[in-house]
Amino acid sequence: MPNPYPLFRPAPNLTEFKNLIAIESTRHGGVSPAPFTSLNVGYNTPDTEENVTENRLRLYSELGIRPDQVASSHQIHGIEVLLAEAPGRYSGYDALITNKPGVFVGVSVADCTPILVYDAHNQAVAAIHAGWRGTVGGVVSAALQAMKTSFNTRPADCYAYVGTCIDETSFEVGAEVAEQFAPGFKRLDAxxxxxxxxxxxxxxxxxTSFGIPPSQIGISSFSSVLNNDDYYSHRLEKGQTGRMMALIGIKS
Incomplete structure (x- = not known):
């Protein structure tokens, strides 16, 4: 019988690629106490390092990978892209790209949007963290351009997943934030x-602006706020919460 509380959910539109791991973790199956209950994988939280390390080990074990295969970064809500040619913990990047089999790139989120990209022709991947600042700044576009430059990535070869984040009905912002978004992506409640x-x-x-066909883009049906039993929400939980991880990589 399937585990009703899985440690992760696969990116559903990427499961057909058997050489690929593409997932986002949930908040289930870890050791962290409240308010980080329970699979907190974010080192940049008040949870203990020991708890976070154990939670990451549990997640990686479930995926069949090792901690020394993962590349991640301390994120700064910017648009810098790291070409991750080796695993490790970096700083200052909100997107990581690689074409190295056995290297898995990941970003941590708790309301911000995770985006995973797979270039099926060149066997390259990207993990992207997009809060509102990164979204306005174009971090997804920056990562795709970096893939084009580094791997000769073409839009038609790409498959992407826009992961679980805060939903539109929950993401209330001030006018100073709203004015930075195009009309199609904001709504004024009269x-x-x-x-x-x-x-x-x-x-x-x-x-889609890069040219990826809409039929090759999946979008999570979950919300970090509305589905808070399964996912962390920084806003709903007033900052006292954990982090999920969105991770992608090509099996070696």
Missing amino acids: YTDTWFVNLKSANAHQL
Whole structure:
């Protein structure tokens, strides 16, 4: 019988590629106590390093990979892209790309949008972290351009997944934030005079603007707020929460 509380969910539109691991973790199956209950994989939280390390080990074990195969970064809500030619913990990057089999790139999230990209022709991948600042700055576009430069990635060869994040109905923002988004990605509630932003749509638009066919883009049906039993939400839990990981890589 399948585990009703899995440690991760695969990116559903990428499961056909048997040489690929592409997932986003849940909050289940870890050792962290409240408020980080329970699979907190974020080192940049008040949880103990020992708990986070054990949680990551559990996740990696479930995926059949080792900790020394993972490349990640301390994220800064920017648009810098790392060409990850080796595993390790880096700093200052919100997107990581690689074409090295056995190297898995990952980003951590708890309301921000994770985006995973697979270039099936050149066997290259990207993991991208897009909060509202990164979305406005074009971090997805920057990562795709870096893949084009580094791997000769073509849009028609790409498959992408826009992962679980805060949903449009929950992402209320001030006018100073809303004004930075194009009209198609924001909504003004006439009754409350407040703005709401759709991060999933805004980041999916960067994928299609690069030329990736919409039929090759999947979008998570989950919300970190509305499905808080399964996912962490920094906003809903007022900052006292853990982090999920979105991870992708080609098996060696």
